Amino acid sequence: MPVDHEFGDQHTELKLSIVEKYLRFFTTALRGKFGELWYIDAFAGTGSRTVRHEHRPAGLLDAGEPERVERRRGSARIAIDVKPSFDFIVFVENKPSYFAALEELKAKYPNRRIVVIKNDANEALKSLVATNNWRSTRAVLFLDPYGMQLEWATLEKVAATKAIDVWFLFPLSGLYRQATRDLADVDEHKRAALTRMFGSDAWEEELYPKTVREDLFDGLIEEPRQRTANVAGLEAYAKSRLETIFAAVLKPLPLPPNERPQRFSLFFCISNPRAIRLASDVANHILKAGMAS
């Protein structure tokens, strides 16, 4: 019995098609140039996703449609299908039933080198990065969390390999929910989430600049601190933080494309300075085609 994993909508389709196109480019362009090509999916899901189409009653001009359930490929299955194939595939998933589904998926490909890790993505990635010698390995990492699960310390380790290209579905809505308008509303829980996501508490000064006004009797008075950046400013802030550790970060794709405010930003980050030209040309091309669609 397949495990149901219902998530996303049209933007999920777009996101997965962008990643798939890049994976195909990656294994085609780099095959034979490096010892091994890896794919790492740190929030891997089950390998498939369930799309429910609601019952559509018959109208004057069409016969309508009964309710139906469709199963489409998720990122894990897409990566297995990519041709030329990856030499090694790593799936990380912390939900037990999803982990079991990934084990089942892996069992269907006995001749492929696939590892499924049941752990928190941060723990698994840090250990994977530390235990491999990245001199002759190149990898694509897909980070597709539901929310703000990814820690800055993990991204730092990934970027330091100078061997991993990263597609990161950045949870912008998570960010604007935690970084409330008034600094006074950022409680301890939100504060910890922001610091974990950005790696230090510098966000407080950067997103909530101090302003003062002059009072006739009391002199300079500090105003209550407010976030000045809007959603676009928050995305720009996230990009500038990523640029401090990656060799290059492309302009992200807002997702869903026609929804304002956007909920996510699909970032592409390149860790190897020598790969910037080719990787960014290709990824930009794929992203632009995505924006136009």
Ligand SMILES: C[S@@+](CC[C@H](N)C(=O)[O-])C[C@H]1O[C@@H](n2cnc3c(N)ncnc32)[C@H](O)[C@@H]1O
């Ligand atoms: C949006 S889904 C990923 C979908 C997947 N990319 C696909 O296309 O099928 C996010 C997944 O991350 C898993 N997850 C959430 N928090 C996690 C964590 N801290 N470590 C590992 N996996 C996590 C969830 O169980 C869920 O399966």
